[in-house]
Amino acid sequence: MxxxxxxxxxxxxxxxxxxxxxxxxxxxxxxxxxxxxxxxxxxxxxxxxxxxxTTKEDLLATVVVHRLERLIADGERLADTSPAETALFEFVTLAAGQQQDELSVLTATDTVNDQLDDAQSRLFALMERLVADARAAGVLRPDVTGEDVALLICAPGHVAGFAPGRGPDLWRRYLGIILDGLRPEGAHPLPH
Missing domain, CATH: 1.10.10.60 (Homeodomain-like)
Incomplete structure (x- = not known):
């Protein structure tokens, strides 16, 4: 039947x-x-x-959820199969790269629905897991949080966007600086 x-x-x-x-x-x-x-x-x-x-905003939110779902799946695969440092830094690179593509406009949606809220919560939980694993492995400075890393993902493209005549991969330079700043070697305590 x-x-x-x-x-x-x-x-x-x-x-x-x-x-x-x-x-x-x-x-x-x-x-x-x-x-x-x-x-x-x-x-x-x-x-x-x-x-x-029902609306164009609903369609936009669904597109954003699908993008987040793919990113979460990639992060979970990395967390399950790679050493902690590799998992965290490759995930940050993937997420920062996604911010550079033409779809970064999609992260600007103010449309919130249960699906989007759930996907964002799972993404932040994944970030906390990756950060906790990296801290436990001694490859991440101990005062960095998952929220810190999640916010830093957007920084490379934002910073590179101010450079005159920038190349399409300039964001990778700033991502390298950020990733080095997350490592425990030579780190000074963070304020606040």
Missing amino acids: TDVRAPRADAVRNRARLLDAAELEFADRGLDVSVADIAARAGVGKGTVFRHF
């Missing part, structure tokens, strides 16, 4: 195409992109968008 509550295959396919198209449209054109443009890129009608997402 078929479960009548299960989504039809074409509806699942359309939702996936909408999410992919929305991610690309938001990246290419920013938050002002129209629902019609997203629908056109996905090859569906505008009504299909609203059958899956």
